[in-house]
Structure formats: structure tokens, C-alpha cells
Amino acid sequence: MNEVRGFMAYSTKEDLIAASSERDIIQLSDDARAKVIDEGVVTEAISKADALIDSYIGGRYRVPLSSVPLVIGDISAQLAIYFLWERRQRQNMPSSLMEIYKNLIARLKQIHEGTIGLPIPEIGGGAAQGNGPTKCNKSRKDRLFPWSKLNKY
Numbered sequence: 001m002n003e004v005r006g007f008m009a010y011s012t013k014e015d016l017i018a019a020s021s022e023r024d025i026i027q028l029s030d031d032a033r034a035k036v037i038d039e040g041v042v043t044e045a046i047s048k049a050d051a052l053i054d055s056y057i058g059g060r061y062r063v064p065l066s067s068v069p070l071v072i073g074d075i076s077a078q079l080a081i082y083f084l085w086e087r088r089q090r091q092n093m094p095s096s097l098m099e100i101y102k103n104l105i106a107r108l109k110q111i112h113e114g115t116i117g118l119p120i121p122e123i124g125g126g127a128a129q130g131n132g133p134t135k136c137n138k139s140r141k142d143r144l145f146p147w148s149k150l151n152k153y
Contacts, residue, residue, distance in 0.1 A: 069120060
């Protein structure tokens with residue numbers, strides 16, 4: 001895994017190549033036209049992808065993840081490829097790529113909501129502790145001040 005901003009990246013350059021092709025990654029990252037993959041550009045795309053992943057799953061799992069489930073590695077690689085395309089063709093993004101992006105975001109939302117689980121401990125679910133989602137165990141009957149009285153103020 002690549003080291004990115006103080007933590008292990010969820011995907012690697014090799015993951016992006018496996019998900020697309022080396023030729024595509026060269027075309028999407030090579031600003032100098034050296035016909036090689038620009039490692040800095042790829043690292044930045046992976047970093048953006050991982051930050052987006054963390055923003056969705058951070059309320060349920062401790063982030064950055066210390067072990068990366070395959071589903072997260074795949075989402076990271078696919079999002080990084082999307083971000084590489086976006087920097088090249090922001091105005092002319094292929095509709096198929098936009099659809100893939102929407103599906104990835106939907107999957108992240110499902111992970112956040114718990115519809116899709118990851119094979120790692122959730123925050124507050126055992127070993128891991130942190131600031132997870134807050135839930136209330138009170139009902140309407142438990143209110144000290146009903147809305148009818150509060151409306152007067």
C-alpha cells in the first residue's frame with residue numbers, strides 16, 4: 001500500500017492499473033508527456049478517493065482504516081480513476097464513468113448506514129471506541145416540555 005498523508009492508502013497504482021489499464025493511467029496522469037505514470041498525480045487521486053471514503057464511513061468505522069477490506073480497496077481504486085478522468089475531461093466526462101461514480105457513492109452510503117457491513121469492528125461495537133453515530137433512547141412520552149407548552153415561547 002502507498003503511504004499518503006500519514007496513513008496507508010486504501011489502493012495502489014497497481015490497483016488502478018488492474019482496474020483500468022496502464023495506458024489509461026499514463027494518459028490520465030502524464031502531464032509532462034513522458035509516456036510514464038506520474039506517481040504524484042496518481043497519489044493525489046488516491047488521496048482524494050480515500051478522503052471521500054473516510055468522510056462517508058467515518059461515523060461507523062475508525063478512520064483511517066488500519067486494515068483495508070477488499071471492497072474499500074476496490075472503491076478507492078475506482079474513485080481514484082474517476083478523479084484522474086475528472087482532472088483531464090471535467091467538461092466531457094463519459095456517462096458510463098458518471099454512472100460508476102454514482103454507484104460507488106451509493107455503496108459508500110450503504111456502508112455508512114450499515115446496509116453493507118465491513119469485516120472490521122464498528123465504532124462502539126467492541127474493541128474500537130470513538131465518536132460514532134448518536135442515538136436517543138427516549139420517546140415522545142419522555143419529554144419534559146411538550147411542544148404545546150414550548151410553542152408559547
